[in-house]
Amino acid sequence: MEVAPSWLLLSLALLASLAFLSTVFIRRRCKQLKFPPGPKPWPIIGNLNLIGSLPHQSLYKLSQRYGPLMHLKFGSYPVLVASSAEMAKEFLKTHDQIFATRPQHAAGKYITYNYSDVLWAPYGPHLRQGRKIYMNEGLIT
Secondary structure, eight states: OOOOOHHHHHHHHHHHHHHHHHHHHHHHHHHHOOOOOOOOOBTTTBTGGGOOSSHHHHHHHHHHHHOSEEEEEETTEEEEEEOSHHHHHIIIIITHHHHOOOOOOHHHHHHTTTTOSTTTOOSSHHHHHHHHHIIIIISOO
16 A cells, blocks of 8 residues: 655645635635625525516515515625615615715726716716706706
8 A cells, every 4th residue: 555645645734724714714704794684695696596587576575574675696796675765765865975886897988988977987076967967957858
């Protein structure tokens, strides 16, 4: 019977210790984040299996179970669902600065002249001024 080389044992011990340390730090980081209640997601699809052919009814049933503010995962993207008027007002009025920033994609850069449109603009004075103009002039028919 041959004995495994010492470098093989050393590399296996190193991999095992790295795997252990990564799980410890990932658990510690996830415990610090406080999300609203929601169903437990599946590994790859998240909570997409809970959304049926009528999404508004599926979200209503979930809100009856988990409350007016839910945390869902659509694939790997976290989604926060507000299903009452009070929660929607809280998001749209009180915490507007947190949720108004949009991801910067190449489409916004090249189509709207370096994010200068209201749709793609990052939160700031330009977006606030654009929304004021749109609300005063754009909705008048």
